[in-house]
Amino acid sequence: MTAIAILETGRPPAHLAEVFGDYTAQLRVLLGDGAATQRFDVQAGELPEDPAAFAGTIVTGSAAGVYEDLPWIEPLSAWLRAARGKTRLVGVCFGHQILAQAFGGRVEKSEKGWGVGLHRYDVVGDEAWMQPPAASLAIPVSHQDQVIVPPSDARVLIASAFTPYAGLAWGQDAISFQCHPEFEPAFAADLTEGRRGRIPDAMIDQAQASLAEPNDRAVLGAWIRAYLGVTA
Numbered sequence: 391m392t393a394i395a396i397l398e399t400g401r402p403p404a405h406l407a408e409v410f411g412d413y414t415a416q417l418r419v420l421l422g423d424g425a426a427t428q429r430f431d432v433q434a435g436e437l438p439e440d441p442a443a444f445a446g447t448i449v450t451g452s453a454a455g456v457y458e459d460l461p462w463i464e465p466l467s468a469w470l471r472a473a474r475g476k477t478r479l480v481g482v483c484f485g486h487q488i489l490a491q492a493f494g495g496r497v498e499k500s501e502k503g504w505g506v507g508l509h510r511y512d513v514v515g516d517e518a519w520m521q522p523p524a525a526s527l528a529i530p531v532s533h534q535d536q537v538i539v540p541p542s543d544a545r546v547l548i549a550s551a552f553t554p555y556a557g558l559a560w561g562q563d564a565i566s567f568q569c570h571p572e573f574e575p576a577f578a579a580d581l582t583e584g585r586r587g588r589i590p591d592a593m594i595d596q597a598q599a600s601l602a603e604p605n606d607r608a609v610l611g612a613w614i615r616a617y618l619g620v621t622a
Contacts, residue, residue, distance in 0.1 A: 392445040393426040394618060395438050395477070397466070399484055400452025406580055413450040416572040417482075420611045425620045433462050441473035446618040449485030451570065455535055456487045456497050467492040474563045478618055481566030487535055489566045490558060494541040502552060504589050505531045506582045507597025508605055509569060511556050515547035519616040527606040529569035530578035536568065565617055571610040575601040 396414045401407060410416065414429045421427065428444070430436040438444060449470075454460055470492040473479060481489040487497040510528040513520070527548060537555040540546070547557030547565065556568045570578065579601045586594050615621075 392443070393428050394421060394620070395441075395444040395447040396427050396429050397432050397437070397447060397449045397485075398429055399432045399450050399462075399466070399488075400454060402577075402581065403584060406577060406584075409580075410574060410577040413572070416574075416577070417448055417450065420572045420607075421615060421618075421620055425615075425618070432466055435462065435465070437465065437469045438473075441469075441477040444477045446478040446480060447473065448480045448482065449488060449566075451483035451485065451532075454484065455499065456484065456491045463488075474560070478562075479564035479566075480614055480618065481564070482572065483531075483533055483568060483570055484535075486558070486566035486568050487537060489560075489564055490537040490540060490544070490555070493544070493560060493564075495537055495544065496539040497535055498538045499534050500536040500538070502536070503534065504585075504593065505533050505536075505552060505568075506585070506589065506593065507531065507578075508575075508600035508603055509550060509552065509556075511548035511550045511553070511569070513547070514549050515545060515557065515559065517547070517559060517617075520547075520613050521616055522609060522612065524606060524609050527569075527610055528603070529567075529571055529606060529610055530573040530575060530601065531569045532573070532578065532581055533568060565614075567610065569610070571607045571614065573607075575605065
């Protein structure tokens, strides 16, 4: 199959990347051996010249906020608008937020505070690629920002009281998720532990306990692969 472009918009802390790999490496594991991929360092100004040269494009997570005045944010937003309909777009966390903002929605630092640990979402969408079916998904998260107002043409796929717009779709052009199906629970736990002092201890402890529970990363990973046409 044609390669999948991975638009890398951030990197995990170096000591965690040494153990678990960076975000691109984690997404490659999620996609499996059946997917050829090409990395683009968005913060360094790298973007694919021709979106149609790729079967799909994934935008990674990042510590940046989509509303920040960073030199690479608007070029990425413009690229996503131009790429819509030419390559299947997938956004994860920051990628979810930048797709929503680029397509007319609004993203803010949520007044609800940090989302960490394993969050459970109700599945409210019904798409052909959402196989195997599931009534709900429990997936690792790590975010403060949220989509506050979705684009007018977006469909909600998954939702929770904490994150009402946790998964979105635009026609057959793009899908995005606030959660991190690419995060191994051990990585999510170490990442969360590193924020002790910035996040209340009780919230950290609750998040760590939740990450020891069963999760549905395999289900959401299968959905993303099906959407992108990736076979094992």
